[in-house]
Amino acid sequence: MQFGLQAYLFVGAVLFVCGLVCMATKRNGIGVLMGVELVLNGANLNFVAFSRYTSLGLDAQIFSLFVIVLAAAEAAVALAIALNFYNNHLTIDVDRANKLKG
Amino acid sequence: MNESLMDGQSLLFLIFAAITCLSAVAVVVAQTVVRMAFWLVLSLGSTAALFFLADADFVGAAQLLIYVGGTLVLLVFGVMLTASGPYLKIATSPGETVLGAAIALLFMFVVFSAVNGVEWPAPAVAQSVSADNPAGNTLRPLGLSLLGTRPDLDLPDGDQLSPGYLLPFEIVSVHLLVVLIGAAYLARAKRRTGL
Numbered sequence: 001m002q003f004g005l006q007a008y009l010f011v012g013a014v015l016f017v018c019g020l021v022c023m024a025t026k027r028n029g030i031g032v033l034m035g036v037e038l039v040l041n042g043a044n045l046n047f048v049a050f051s052r053y054t055s056l057g058l059d060a061q062i063f064s065l066f067v068i069v070l071a072a073a074e075a076a077v078a079l080a081i082a083l084n085f086y087n088n089h090l091t092i093d094v095d096r097a098n099k100l101k102g
Numbered sequence: 103m104n105e106s107l108m109d110g111q112s113l114l115f116l117i118f119a120a121i122t123c124l125s126a127v128a129v130v131v132a133q134t135v136v137r138m139a140f141w142l143v144l145s146l147g148s149t150a151a152l153f154f155l156a157d158a159d160f161v162g163a164a165q166l167l168i169y170v171g172g173t174l175v176l177l178v179f180g181v182m183l184t185a186s187g188p189y190l191k192i193a194t195s196p197g198e199t200v201l202g203a204a205i206a207l208l209f210m211f212v213v214f215s216a217v218n219g220v221e222w223p224a225p226a227v228a229q230s231v232s233a234d235n236p237a238g239n240t241l242r243p244l245g246l247s248l249l250g251t252r253p254d255l256d257l258p259d260g261d262q263l264s265p266g267y268l269l270p271f272e273i274v275s276v277h278l279l280v281v282l283i284g285a286a287y288l289a290r291a292k293r294r295t296g297l
Contacts, residue, residue, distance in 0.1 A: 001108050001112055002112060003112050003115045003116070003119075005222055006217065006218065007115065007119065008152070008156065009217045010214060010217070011119045011122055011123060011152065013210060013213045013214055013217065014122075014123045014126060014127075014210070015122065015123075015126050015145070015149070016213070017206050017209055017210045017213070018126035018127055018129060018130050018206075019126070020206070020209065021130050021202050021203075021205075021206040022129060022130050022138075024202060024205075025130075025198060025199070025202040026138075028135045029184070030135050030177060030180050030181050030184060031135055031138055033177060033180070034129060034135075034138055034139070034142050034177060035129075037142065037146070037169075037173065037174070037177070038126055038129065038142070038145070041145075041146055041149050041169070044149070044153075044161075044165070045149060045152060045153075048152075048153050048156050048158045048161055049156060051156070051158060052156040052157050052158070053222065053224075054222055054223060054224070055223065055224075058240065058243055058244060058247060058252075061158050061160070061161050061240060061244060062244060062247060062248070062267050064158075064161050065160075065161060065164055065244070066270060066274055068161075068164055068165060068168050068169055069168070069274050069278060070274065070277070071169070071173060072168055072169070072172055072173045072176075072278070073277060073278050073281040073282065074281075075173045075176055075177065076176060076281060076282055076285040077281055077284065077285045077288070079176060079177070079179075079180040079285070079289070080284075080285040080286075080288035080289035081288065082180060082184060083180065083183055083184065083288075083289050084288060084289065086183070086184040087292075091186060092184040092186060093186075
């Protein structure tokens with residue numbers, strides 16, 4: 001049994017959907033950030049699969065390298081924001097972040 | 103040579119794909135954020151294994167070094183610094199869980215049927231693979247393309263070089279520096295009386 005492009009895309013889709021559900025349903029702020037990491041990895045897996053199985057070649061792998069670097073930068077800023085929220089409100093529950101509610 | 107039902111590479115793909123998918127589902131299902139972090143590390147580590155299986159050695163190594171060894175450690179630090187006491191559980195209500203699961207399965211079905219309905223074109227030119235240039239050896243072409251030359255795309259007459267990825271490389275480097283300085287400033291320890 002040979003696993004081709006569809007198999008990699010299926011795994012990428014599972015990662016993406018799990019990350020999306022994590023982002024949408026978790027009440028812990030750090031849990032939402034973990035969902036973001038899952039989504040980015042699903043996209044990376046898609047890129048690498050297309051690099052291997054279509055004529056995209058090296059361009060897709062370079063793009064996934066940039067995705068990894070940018071995800072690290074975004075995780076740092078998001079964690080700094082989460083830490084500030086925790087220091088000010090002593091909770092990391094995103095349902096308590098309703099000061100801007102109309 | 104007898105062909106078994108599944109050769110070694112397919113078996114490894116199946117194992118790592120199963121670990122990745124099940125760990126990703128476990129991240130969603132886990133009740134405490136520390137367990138979510140553990141399943142996330144497992145999921146991203148086996149994604150790196152899938153990268154190695156897809157002949158992307160450098161991307162797989164970068165995933166292990168930067169993502170698992172850097173970003174996820176940062177997330178674990180964040181979990182530690184925002185801990186909310188051992189008996190306080192922040193959990194979603196059962197109605198929301200069922201709704202989330204239903205929407206997730208629906209979305210999964212949509213994505214998968216969209217992916218299956220496309221006739222993906224095969225690679226135009228088979229890459230030259232030899233004993234001293236194995237299939238995953240992407241380090242030199244990737245490095246050279248980040249420096250601005252694309253030796254795998256150069257036209258035959260030699261004095262036209264296609265542009266590499268030097269400008270995005272510079273931009274991302276400066277971006278990373280600025281973002282990390284900004285994050286360190288944002289997360290600094292503040293005095294109690296003022297911010």
